[in-house]
Amino acid sequence: MKIDRHGQAKILTTEEIQLLFNEGTSKDRDRTLFGVCLYTGCRINECVTLQKIDVYDRYGKVRPELILRKGNTKNKLATRTIPVLEELRLLLANHKTLPDNPYLFPGKGGRGHLHPDSGARLLKQACRRIGLIGISSHSFRRTALTQMSNAGIPLRIIQEISGHRNLEQLQRYLEVKPEQVRGAIASLSMLSHIRQERLASSDKLVSEIESIVQD
DSSP, X not given: OOBTTBSOOOOOOHHHHHHIIIIIOOOHHHXXXXXXXXXXXXXXXXXXXXXXXXXXXXXXXXXXXXXXOGGGSSSOOOOEEEEXXXXXXXXXXXXXXXXXXXXXXXXXXXXXXXXXXXXXXXXXXXXHHHTOOSOOHHHHHHHHHHHHHXXXXXXXXXXXXXXXXXXXXXXXXXXXXXXXXXXXXXXGGGGOSSOHHHHHHHHHHHHHHHHHHHO
């Protein structure tokens, strides 16, 4: 959990995400900002520097894929193209932009783009309203990448989405739960040196003892 900029950003649960989007803010702009970060796994700077042409076609319709430009990414490694999930498409379709500003999220006074710190502050304010702690703009990114990992998506594909320089950097983002560790160890039972008939006999004995105790 991240407290006063220390530690890793908290992984959000489904319940916390729903609470944040539905009760943390009443502004469509903030929901769209949070949605872009969550449903693309992008960094806050990549989000606020998105231009309208990266998201909408010339008719104003949401593109099937949005573009994260190389120049706005942390390592400036490559431009990334991210498929737009239906949940994100709905947010973007309802999002209001300024006709004379090229950015998806205009800055103060309608000039330039929203500053990353301002975006992070909007999230902090939303979290304070509903009593969530330990959450930063990076929580969306960690949550998205961890969810993909838990779903069995190969790390190389996740890296293509996240834009990490290497797999080692990516793995630092992923949360490993105690039950996952237990499950991993439990899978080693497939390698048991004990013959199956002995295991079956042992299970039968345990069952008989339990039956006697219950009687």
